[in-house]
Amino acid sequence: MKPAKPLGKIHPEIGLAWCVVVLVAYYAFTAPYYVYKISVFGAFLLGLIR
Amino acid sequence: MVALAYSLAVWAVLTGIGWSVVRRLDAADHLSGGERAAAASLVGCFAIYFGVFAIGIVRLDGISMWGLAAVLAVAAVSGLRRIPWPALAAAARAEVRTATGEPWAAVLWLTLVVVALGSLLQGLAPPNDYDSLMYHLTMPQYDVELGRLGVAWDRVLPHALFPALPGNLSRFSLVTMDAHAAQVLHGLIGLTGSLGAAMLARRLGCGRAVQLGAAIVFLSVRAVIWEIGTVEVDVPLASFAVVALVVYLAFRDTDRAGLAVLFGLLVGGGVLTKYHGFMVALAFAPLLINDLLRRRVSWVPALAGPAAAAAVLVPHLARNFLITGNPIFPLFNYVFNPGHPALLDELRIGFGTGRGLVDLLAGFWNLSILPMQYFDGMVLGAPILLALAPLLVFDRERRVRWGGALSVALVYYIEWFYLVGQQVRFMLPVVPILSAMAAAGVGAFWQAIGGRRWLKGAFAAVVLVLALNQALFVGAYAALRLPVAVGLMTPAAYLDRTPTMNNSFFSVCRYVRDNLRSGERYYSLLQIHSFYCPQVSAVYQYFPDEARWWLTSRRPPDMPISEFVARAEKANFRYFVISLRTENRRNLTARTVVAESDASSFRFGPHLKPVIDGLVPLVEDPFAAVYDGPQVIAGLKAALEKK
Numbered sequence: 001m002k003p004a005k006p007l008g009k010i011h012p013e014i015g016l017a018w019c020v021v022v023l024v025a026y027y028a029f030t031a032p033y034y035v036y037k038i039s040v041f042g043a044f045l046l047g048l049i050r
Numbered sequence: 051m052v053a054l055a056y057s058l059a060v061w062a063v064l065t066g067i068g069w070s071v072v073r074r075l076d077a078a079d080h081l082s083g084g085e086r087a088a089a090a091s092l093v094g095c096f097a098i099y100f101g102v103f104a105i106g107i108v109r110l111d112g113i114s115m116w117g118l119a120a121v122l123a124v125a126a127v128s129g130l131r132r133i134p135w136p137a138l139a140a141a142a143r144a145e146v147r148t149a150t151g152e153p154w155a156a157v158l159w160l161t162l163v164v165v166a167l168g169s170l171l172q173g174l175a176p177p178n179d180y181d182s183l184m185y186h187l188t189m190p191q192y193d194v195e196l197g198r199l200g201v202a203w204d205r206v207l208p209h210a211l212f213p214a215l216p217g218n219l220s221r222f223s224l225v226t227m228d229a230h231a232a233q234v235l236h237g238l239i240g241l242t243g244s245l246g247a248a249m250l251a252r253r254l255g256c257g258r259a260v261q262l263g264a265a266i267v268f269l270s271v272r273a274v275i276w277e278i279g280t281v282e283v284d285v286p287l288a289s290f291a292v293v294a295l296v297v298y299l300a301f302r303d304t305d306r307a308g309l310a311v312l313f314g315l316l317v318g319g320g321v322l323t324k325y326h327g328f329m330v331a332l333a334f335a336p337l338l339i340n341d342l343l344r345r346r347v348s349w350v351p352a353l354a355g356p357a358a359a360a361a362v363l364v365p366h367l368a369r370n371f372l373i374t375g376n377p378i379f380p381l382f383n384y385v386f387n388p389g390h391p392a393l394l395d396e397l398r399i400g401f402g403t404g405r406g407l408v409d410l411l412a413g414f415w416n417l418s419i420l421p422m423q424y425f426d427g428m429v430l431g432a433p434i435l436l437a438l439a440p441l442l443v444f445d446r447e448r449r450v451r452w453g454g455a456l457s458v459a460l461v462y463y464i465e466w467f468y469l470v471g472q473q474v475r476f477m478l479p480v481v482p483i484l485s486a487m488a489a490a491g492v493g494a495f496w497q498a499i500g501g502r503r504w505l506k507g508a509f510a511a512v513v514l515v516l517a518l519n520q521a522l523f524v525g526a527y528a529a530l531r532l533p534v535a536v537g538l539m540t541p542a543a544y545l546d547r548t549p550t551m552n553n554s555f556f557s558v559c560r561y562v563r564d565n566l567r568s569g570e571r572y573y574s575l576l577q578i579h580s581f582y583c584p585q586v587s588a589v590y591q592y593f594p595d596e597a598r599w600w601l602t603s604r605r606p607p608d609m610p611i612s613e614f615v616a617r618a619e620k621a622n623f624r625y626f627v628i629s630l631r632t633e634n635r636r637n638l639t640a641r642t643v644v645a646e647s648d649a650s651s652f653r654f655g656p657h658l659k660p661v662i663d664g665l666v667p668l669v670e671d672p673f674a675a676v677y678d679g680p681q682v683i684a685g686l687k688a689a690l691e692k693k
Contacts, residue, residue, distance in 0.1 A: 012499050015441050019512045022437040025419045033422050036639035041526055047547065 054174060056227045057234035060119075064094030066126030069133055071315075075308035080300050082252065083138065088245045088293045090129070093315055095215060095239070096362065097122050099322065102218035103365055106199040115225040148258070158262035165269045166241055168528045172279030173233035174535035176544060177581055179280045180551040184578040185209040186281045187229055190220040192585040201373065203597035204590040205579060208380035208393045211370050215322035216283045229581070232281050240278040243289030244268045247482035247489075249296045254451045256490050263489030267438075268482050270520040272431030273475045275527045283324045284478040290320035291330045292482035295458055298334065298355075302341050302454070307351035314358025320479070321363055325381060329469065330479050331359060333462040337454050374601065391604045401425050402472030410467055417474045422638050429474035432519035435484040437512070441491030444498040452487065459483045545582075546671070549642060552577060552633055553673040559583035561669040561676050562625055572625040573618065575652045576674055577632060588627075591653045593617060611657045615686045623679035628652070628662060631673050644672075661685035 027034075068090030076086065101118045102110070149156040177187055189210050192202045199221075201210045216236060223232035244265040251264040268274060268288075277285045294316035301309035317334065321327030338355075341347045367377035376386035380393035403409045403416050403424050417425050418436040442449055459480040466476055492513060499505045534544035545556035559582035562572060566584055574588045592599065596607045629652070633644045649655035661682055667675035 010443060012444070012495065012502070012505055015444060015495050015498070016505060016508055016512070018440060019437045019509070022419070022433050023512060023515060026433045029420050030422060030428070032639045033428060036641055037526075041529075044547070045529065 051174070053227055053230035054171070054234055057173075057223075057231045057238065060098075060223075060231070060235060061091065061238045062130065063119075063122050063126040064097060065091040066094070066128075066130035066133070067097045067122060068092065068094030069129035071129075072312060073129070073132060075312040076300075076306075077308065078304075078306065080304050080306060080309060081297070082249065083134070083141065084245060084252070085249045085293075085296055085300065088242050088249060088289075089297055089312060089316065091242055092239070092290055092293055092319055093312070094126075095219065095319065096315070097125070098222050099215045099218045100365070102221050103199075103214070103369075106193065106218075106221065108198060110193055110196070110198050110221060110225060112225060115222055118222070119226055154259060155262070158259060158266065162244075162262055162266050162269070165266060165524055166244065168524070168532065169269060169275060169278045170234060170237045170241065171535050172527060172531040173237040174230045175233075175279060175531035176534065176541040176554075176556075177229050177233065177280065178545060178548055178550045178554050179276070179282060180578075182281050183550070183554055183581045186217065186283065187220055187224075187232065187581040188579065188585065190217055190224055190232075191581055193221055194224045195584070195586040202585065202590075204588075204592045204594070206591070206597075206600050211374065211379045213322040213325060213327070213366055215319060216281060216286050220281050229281075233279055236281045236283075236286060237278045239289050240274065240285040241269075243274075243285060243292055243482050246289055246292035246296055247485045250292055250299075250455060250483065251486040251490055253296055253299050254455070254486075254490070255448050256486075256493065260486075260489045260493045263492060264482075264486040267434055267488050268485035270431070270524055271434075271478075271481055271485070272520070272523045273429045273478060274481070275524055277475075277478075279527070279531055284326075284475050287320050287324045287327055287330070288478045288480075288482050290316050290323055290327065291479040294320065294330070294334075295455060295483065298337070299454060301351070301355075302347055305347050305351055307354050310347075310351040310353075310355040311358045314355035314360075315362060317355070318359035318362035321359065322366060325378070326470065326476055326479060328378075329462055329465040330458075331356075332465060333458045333480075336461055337457050340457075387601075390602050391600070393600075397471040397473075400471065402467075405468060410464070413467055413472075414463065417472075417477070421474060422640065426473040426475060427635070427640055430481075431523045432516045434516045434520065435481070435488050437516065438488035438491045438495075439484050441495040442487050443494075445490065445494030448490070448494075452490070455483050455486070551635065552629075553671065554582060555580040555627075555671065555674050556582050557671040558627055558669055558674045558676050562627060566624055570624045571621050572627060572679065573621075573623045575626070575628045575655075575658075577629040577647070577652070583627065589621065589623070606653070611654060611686065612690055614654055614657075615683060615690060618679075618683050618686070623683065625668070625679050626658070626662070626677045626682045627674060628658065628677065629674050630670075633673070657686060657689065658682070661689060 065087065069086070071093050072081070072086050072090045081089065101122065105114050105118060145159070149159045177183060185207055189202065193199050219235050220232040223229070223235060247264040247268045248261040251261045269278070274285055294313055297309055297313045297316060301313055317327070317331045320330050338352060342349065342352055370379040371377040374387070376383050383390055384392045401424065403412070414436060418430060418433040421428055421430065442452060462480045463477070466472065470476055495509065499509060530548055533539045534541060542556065545554045555576055559580050563582070563584050566572060566587060571587050571589060574583065574590045576583065579588060579590045592607070596609070599607045629647050631644050631646055633642050635642055637643065649659035662677050664685065665677050665681055667677055669676045
């Protein structure tokens with residue numbers, strides 16, 4: 001793939017900022033889901049081991 | 051493992067049949083080997099679809115289906131011989147050489163192979179997903195027990211008359227092998243979608259790393275991992291959609307009628323997979339019209355595509371019309387059958403943030419960031435598509451080429467937003483496109499960063515977090531399904547331990563299946579009537595003479611309890627199978643909330659509840675129980691006499 005140049009006024013920092021905003025927002029809103037699922041899955045794995 | 055080998059053999063046969071067709075339609079070799087393989091295997095699926103459709107009307111049993119298998123095997127020989135095996139082997143050797151010399155290529159190939167193989171093997175786990183247990187597998191099982199294609203009217207499921215391309219693969223598999231084979235075949239269609247995503251990236255000028263990345267991103271989307279080991283149809287539709295797009299892009303470059311026909315066949319195959327395929331077809335319209343107006347493609351070849359799509363739909367439309375008067379039953383039923391109820395319209399509500407302009411503009415953000423709050427749960431997993439696909443703007447040289455693919459994705463999104471229920475899994479048809487864009491976005495952004503080390507480090511960290519998050523889902527499904535798939539756990543233990551909405555009812559259904567004698571019947575009030583239960587011998591809520599009520603009315607038929615008791619006595623129901631509890635997981639954490647079944651929610655519940663409360667069930671699981679039929683009938687009679 002040939003090197004792509006920065007797009008006019010769009011600097012790479014903006015691209016990175018976008019990714020970070022998406023990540024932070026996602027985990028802020030889905031944290032309860034992950035906490036619960038990881039605890040349930042841990043219990044499931046423990047059940048398998050026992 | 052026999053089912054896996056069998057499914058791979060069937061897949062080879064289907065690819066062989068499809069290869070002959072694709073070779074004729076692409077005589078000038080405009081498609082690459084990968085594109086041709088993807089299109090061939092999907093087109094080959096028509097052979098089983100139409101075979102079961104035609105033969106199954108008369109009989110659906112071992113003789114007819116193995117006969118069909120023999121005919122297909124013979125028909126595949128020509129195509130299989132024409133596949134350029136030496137070139138394929140040389141390409142594989144070249145990839146291995148590249149991977150050994152380039153660590154990144156090796157990592158990507160290894161990831162792809164592990165995820166793909168793991169996904170495929172998960173099809174060997176016993177079916178345990180809600181929709182498959184409700185109808186994707188249950189309807190085919192009903193037909194297999196019936197010995198021909200039929201409609202289980204008493205299930206009150208319009209789904210019985212949905213497009214049946216994957217369903218007929220299941221019917222064929224259930225007769226000739228088992229449900230595992232059906233799941234693996236669906237998995238192979240799903241893997242074709244990942245090949246399609248890679249081929250899309252390739253056709254738009256991306257290199258090997260982006261192609262591999264596109265395939266991996268698609269396969270690691272949470273709904274894809276979840277569905278690819280099942281017979282659900284969203285992923286197969288995604289496969290048809292992305293391969294259709296790839297073929298269309300080849301067509302607009304060449305204006306060859308054969309490619310237009312192939313494009314039409316794939317679009318038609320998508321519609322025959324799931325009615326949402328109509329939205330995929332419509333999503334191509336602006337692109338096609340634009341190309342016609344700009345004279346990029348000619349009228350006659352361009353119209354050959356829609357004509358081919360329409361042609362493959364005719365048998366399905368004709369059957370539905372003959373049975374219900376509505377060729378696209380249950381869609382727009384109130385139009386084709388004035389005065390009859392609108393079916394499945396309730397599915398249009400209940401998801402999403404609303405249908406205003408702001409909701410439309412923020413929709414992709416919302417479904418990625420707020421899946422638990424407003425949508426059908428954790429469908430996409432980590433927001434890879436939302437975070438990375440927009441980075442494609444950093445590829446100034448190639449981003450214009452993505453216009454066609456992007457227009458299909460955007461139009462489909464708008465249709466999804468306004469026309470159907472806003473379940474995120476219904477967006478899967480365009481996920482291969484978005485996966486390819488995300489992979490290309492990473493490539494473009496990495497190039498745009500240049501030598502700025504802190505930016506490279508920060509971006510690598512972001513991608514790593516996203517990748518690890520999706521790896522959690524990939525690993526979780528593998529940990530759930532692979533032990534039983536490879537024989538480390540019994541199906542009974544797996545189905546009893548593994549959560550699925552409202553349970554699979556495996557224990558109670560197995561009891562009925564093991565103990566019901568030939569010619570005996572039983573009465574079922576399960577929510578839902580599971581795949582694991584005997585199908586044809588069940589009377590599910592409604593007796594055969596009243597079972598079609600939902601076609602013409604919203605109100606279920608009334609039946610006095612005295613008449614029910616008389617009918618039950620005459621039918622000599624051996625068992626009553628009743629749901630005791632239901633569960634709901636629509637909350638922020640997807641936590642299972644179990645509730646006692648409301649007696650008024652099922653037919654004759656207020657009469658049956660006091661009777662079964664005084665009986666000891668023959669077998670019980672956390673969600674349902676089996677009661678002795680004569681005891682229940684005697685209890686109902688006694689209660690009637692007291693009145």
